[in-house]
Amino acid sequence: MWRYTYDLNGNLHLLNAGNSARLLPLRYDLRDRITRLGDIQYRMDEDGFLRQRGAEIFEYNSKGLLVRVYSKSSGWTIQYRYDGLAQSIYQDQPGSEITSFYYDLQGHLFAMEISSGEEYYIACDNTGTPLAIFTSNGLLVKQLQYTAYGEIYFDSNPDFQLVLGFHGGLYDPLTKLLHFGEQDYDIMSGRWTIPDISVWKRVGKEPAPFNLYMFRNNNPISKVHDVREYVADVNSWLVTFGFHLHNTIPGFPVPKFDLTVPSYELKKSQLWDDLPPISGVQQEVTRQAHSLLSFERLPEVHVSRGRRGEKPWLWFSAAMSPIGRAVMFAIYKGSVHTQALNVASEDCIKVATILNNAFYLEDLHFTIDGWDTHYFVKPGLPDADLAALHLTSGHKTLENGINVTVSQSTTVMDSRTRRFADVEVHAGALAFHIRYGSTVDEEKTRVVELARQRALTGAWAREQQRVRDGEEGVRPWTEGEKRQLLSGGKVLGYDGYYVLSIEQYPELADSSNNIHFLRQSEIGKR
Structure with missing residues (x-):
């Protein structure tokens, strides 16, 4: 039996593993960011993203997606690649095979194939957690059991690595991370590795206490997300096809309509669908009819207060002027x-x-x-x-x-x-x-140069800090170059250049993430 204790902010406070008498403490800062799990130290960056867990270093791209994890002590490195829908395409591990994933339009993973051509079928529970693995001939090759927060405590075949994990996420056994769309879940701490910004939308509509790192509202074994992720019962199937039995059968449970919200992958894929046009009147009639059949409150009708002949470019704000009143x-x-x-x-x-x-x-x-x-x-x-x-x-x-x-x-x-x-x-x-x-052009040139100097200063300072912490830099520095970085903050012979053109992306002019270091002889080769 596993026991969990929480603090007042909903953070896991004490963890009692199985039949062990040892209590594993978890520590957090004032912003609910984890700092320690037992003897393992955690470090977050200024954006609240998991930067270090013990000897493991985590790196992200500009969209907040995890792109690289490496271990300073063991020496292994894992790189992640994504498609345009932020879905993981493959994980590149040293000496490993390439695993391909295939998704349907609902964003569900329906097939797995390794580079040798073998395919496997997976039996999951109603939350999408895999429990048994079969070959294409029906032979059982692996059986799994999990703790409440997804850590595997029984594995009948540890040598067989499975890419599907807890709640149907993509599991990485080396980093003990689960990939869910645009987020990653740390099985060891039972928390998201980056802030869950989707909470703001829910809190904006229904104010309530929240925790940006909490996984499934601290109820990971609940069936709350079954309807959205896996249609598993008769009522959810009926709701999917537009039948609402609670409107006709007294006492029939009312499904939560927010659970049928399409997945991120589905919404993104629909942006490119060639759908037939629909008039505004027809759309409004459909909305009103849906609200009536569902016994919902009718949507508010917004009446424009604009006047004919009004200038469309002239917008006014009710906020206070940045200069002052009046x-x-x-x-x-x-x-x-x-x-x-x-x-x-x-x-x-x-x-x-x-x-x-x-x-x-x-x-x-x-x-x-x-x-x-x-x-x-x-x-x-x-x-x-x-x-x-x-x-x-x-x-x-x-x-x-x-x-x-x-x-x-x-x-x-x-x-x-x-x-x-x-x-x-x-x-x-x-x-x-x-x-x-x-002149305007002269000032633009001056401001861009000031932005470039800020980007270079930040990029060199970041490289210096990485070398000081024993981490890998943006390029493999030699020992002599590392000593230059630590003593002078720069490496002679290198200069910083923009990765993306600031003519096309002027907002990245002062971003240190948009800088890479090259020798003069390397310009034009990349």
């Missing part, structure tokens, strides 16, 4: 327009004057030191605006709490001395940078 702030065709009412404070009017008629660099906004940073170019001389601020250089805090910093500089370009002025406005979590004396 100040309109709008961007139209790349130009800023501000207007202040009589009740606006003097400081708000000053900031509105600075931003008015400035050109906005729309594609170049970044998060810098926690600030949502945006860039503008103001034509003309800065004297009038600086005089209104009563500030020609330095820092000043206005009465409305907005912080303003002014700096000026001169430079010689084409035998001509040019004067520049930079005004930084910090309001809440926003940061506005207004540049005087430059």
